[in-house]
Amino acid sequence: MIDLCPREDCTGCMACRQKCSFGAIHTEVVDGFEYPVIDTGKCTECGNCVRVCPVLSQSQTAGVTHHPGESCIAAWNKDAAVRKQSSSGGVFSAFAHKVISDGGVVFGATFGDELYLHHECIDSLSGLGNLRRSKYVQSNTLNTFNEAKRHLADGRKVLYCGTPCQIAGLRSFLGKTEASSLYCLDVLCQGVPSPYLFKQYIGEAESDTGIKVDDCNFRTKKYGWRGGLSLLLLSGQKNGKRRALTRILDKNAFYNAFIKEYFMRPSCYRCMFKNDHLGYYGDITLADFWRIGSKVPLKVSNYEMGISAIIVNTDKGRNLLEECSPQLEMIERTWDEFSTNDGLRRSHKPAGNDEAFEYLQHHSWEETQKKFFPLSRRKKAVTLLKLLIGERNLFRLKRLLRR
Ligand SMILES: Cc1cc2nc3c(=O)[nH]c(=O)nc-3n(C[C@H](O)[C@H](O)[C@H](O)COP(=O)(O)OP(=O)(O)OC[C@H]3O[C@@H](n4cnc5c(N)ncnc54)[C@H](O)[C@@H]3O)c2cc1C
Ligand code: SF4
Ligand code: SF4
Ligand code: SF4
Structure with a gap:
C-alpha cells in the first residue's frame, strides 16, 4: 500500500501524478484544491x-540560503510596453525572451477556458503575453514536467517559472536528468488561493453584470504599480460587445481575502518551500521590490511602472542574468532593504478561515467578506487615495502630515 504525503503538506505540484507511468494517480477536489489520489486497482506499488x-x-531538493549583508538586485525591463504588461519590472519577460531567442521553450502560468489557471509551454514570443503577470490562484502543472523533460532530452534550453513548491517538484521529478540547459525561476510566494473559490467569485461577477468574463488582470498598472493591486480588472462579452469590468473595494472580495491570507492551500500555512525554511529553489527568485528607496534613497522617475527584485541563487542563474543584462536596467541594493517584503514570511491562517470557508459554500463573496474580513473605512479611504495620487505621493503626504 503506497502512501502519498499527508494532505495538509501536499502542495499540489503534481510531480507524483506526472511520474506514474501506469496512470494510477488521478486528482480529486477537496475543500477547493486538487489532490492526487492513487487508484489501487492500477497501482503496481513501484514507489x-x-x-x-x-x-x-x-x-x-533543498536550495541555497541568503543572509543579511548580501545584495539584492533591483531591475526593470528597458522595453516600457513589456514592463507595463508585467507585475513588477517585467524581468521574467527578459529571461523568457533570451531563452526563446536561443531556440528554447518557456513554461509559465496562463488562464485557459473558464479562467482555469494552468502551466503551459511556449516556444515563440507571441505566446509570452499570456504568461506574464501574477495570477493569485493555484496553477495546475498538468503534464509540463514530462514536457520539460522531453525538451531537455532534445537538447533545448528550458525556462520554467513557478512557485517554489512547483520548482521543487520539477527538480525532484527530473532527478538525475536535470540538465545544464534547465533554468528555474521561482516567484516569492505568499501562497495560492483556491481556483474553485475564484470560479465562484467570477460567477458572481457575471451574474451581477451579465458579462461573460474571459480575462482577468490582478496586476493592472492603470493606477500605479501598488495602487493597481487594489482593483481587479475583468473583461468579457455582453450582447456581442467587449466589456471591461473593474472590481474595487467591497466588490474586490477575492483579492481582499488573499491579502488577509484567507483561503490559501493548507500547505501554504505550513510551507516547507518558502525561502526562509530550506533555502531558495529557483536559479533566480523574482519578486516585487516593494518599498525600494524607503531606507536608502533611490531616484527613479518611473517608479510607478514597477520594479522587480532579482535574487540570484546559483551560478547558472548568474550567467542567465548576465546574458539578459542588455535588456534590463539594474541597480544593486541591500538585502536589508529587500527583507521588509511580506512575501518572505510564511502566511498565517486567520482564526476564522475554516468557518468563513464553510459560510462561503452557502453565501456570496460579498456577504462572506462583510461577516469575516470587512474593509474598514480607513482602509477604503487609503485605497482610494492610493489610486488617485499614487503610493509614493501618499507616503510623501503622510510624512508631511506627521511633521
Ligand atoms: C501566487 C503569487 C504570489 C506572489 N507573492 C509575492 C509576494 O508576496 N511578494 C513579492 O514581492 N512577490 C510576490 N509574487 C511575485 C511577483 O508578483 C512577480 O511575479 C514578480 O515580481 C515577477 O514580476 P515580473 O514583472 O518580472 O514578471 P511577470 O511578467 O509578472 O511574470 C510572472 C511570472 O509568474 C508566473 N505565474 C503567474 N501566476 C502564477 C501562479 N499562480 N503560479 C505559478 N506561476 C505563476 C507567470 O507565468 C510568469 O512566469 C507572487 C507571485 C505569485 C504568482
Ligand atoms: S506534494 Fe506534489 S508530489 Fe507530493 S503528493 Fe502532493 S502533488 Fe504529489
Ligand atoms: S506506486 Fe503506484 S501510483 Fe505510485 S507511481 Fe507506482 S504505480 Fe503509480
Ligand atoms: S506558499 Fe509554499 S506551498 Fe504555498 S504555493 Fe507558495 S511555495 Fe507552494
Missing part, C-alpha cells in the same frame, strides 16, 4: 510517486 514527492524527499 516512483513517493520518490519524486518533494515533501517526502526534501533533502534532494
